C-alpha cells in the first residue's frame with residue numbers, strides 16, 4: 001500500500017502545481033475573478049474556483065477511476081458531503097477566494113486524501129508564494145522545495161502569535177462570538193494575532209513555526225483536511241475549540257504547538273455551525 005499511496009500523493013502534488021498555475025494566470029484576468037456568492041454576500045466564488053476543481057477531479061478520475069471526491073464547489077452545486085471508508089480526495093480548489101478576488105497574495109490549492117475516514121496525506125500549494133507543503137501520515141514528513149518545517153517550541157502563550165479568520169458569516173451573534181474570542185486572546189496578552197485569509201496556509205504557518213496556533217469556527221472539511229496532516233506530522237496537535245478530539249466535519253478547529261494549545265482553547269467563545277455532513281434540509 002505504501003507505494004500505491006506514494007503514487008497517489010505524487011499525483012496530488014503534480015495536479016496541485018498544475019492547478020496553481022491556472023490560478024496564477026487567472027489572477028491577471030479580471031473576467032476570471034468575477035464574483036458570485038454562495039451562503040452569504042461575503043462567501044465568494046469565481047469561475048476559476050469551479051474550473052480548477054473540475055481540472056483536479058478530471059485529472060484524478062483518469063488515473064484513479066474508483067476514487068471518490070468531496071470538493072468545495074461540487075458540494076456547493078448540490079453534491080453530498082459524506083466521508084466513507086473509500087479512498088476520497090477532499091479538495092479546496094482555491095482556499096482564499098476572497099484573497100484571490102482582491103489579489104491579496106495568499107491563495108492555496110488544498111488537497112487531502114482519506115482512506116477509512118482518516119486523512120492519509122495532505123498537499124497545500126500556496127501558489128502565489130510558490131510554496132508546496134506536503135505531509136504523509138507516516139513517520140516521515142516533508143516540505144518540498146526547501147520550505148523546512150521549523151515547529152515552534154514556545155510554550156509561554158504570552159510570547160505567541162495566534163492566527164485566526166473572521167469567516168463569511170455576518171450574523172450578529174456569530175460576529176459577537178468571534179470578537180469575544182479575539183478579545184480574550186488579545187487580553188492574554190499575546191504578541192499578536194494574524195490571519196492569511198486561507199485556513200490551509202494558516203495551518204502551514206503553524207507547521208512552519210511562524211505562528212503558535214490557528215483556530216477558527218466556521219471552516220469546512222476541504223479547508224482543513226490537508227492542513228490537518230501537515231500540522232500533525234510537523235509535531236503539532238489538533239483539537240476541538242472546546243477541547244477534546246477534532247472532528248473535521250464539525251467546522252471547528254484548533255491547530256497548535258503543544259505549548260499553547262490548552263491556553264488558546266480556554267479563551268475561545270465556541271459555537272456550532274451546521275456540520276458539513278448534516279443531511280440537507282428540505
Ligand SMILES: O=P(O)(O)O[C@H]1[C@H](O)[C@@H](O)[C@H](O)[C@@H](O)[C@@H]1O
Pocket residue numbers: 044072092094095096097098165166167168197198199200216218219223
Ligand atoms: O472559501 P475559501 O476561500 O475556500 O475558504 C475560506 C473560508 O471560506 C473562510 O470561511 C475562512 O475564514 C478562510 O480561512 C477559508 O480559507
Ligand SMILES: [Mg+2]
Pocket residue numbers: 092094095096199222223
Ligand atoms: Mg477554503
Ligand SMILES: [Mg+2]
Pocket residue numbers: 049072092093094095096097
Ligand atoms: Mg475554496
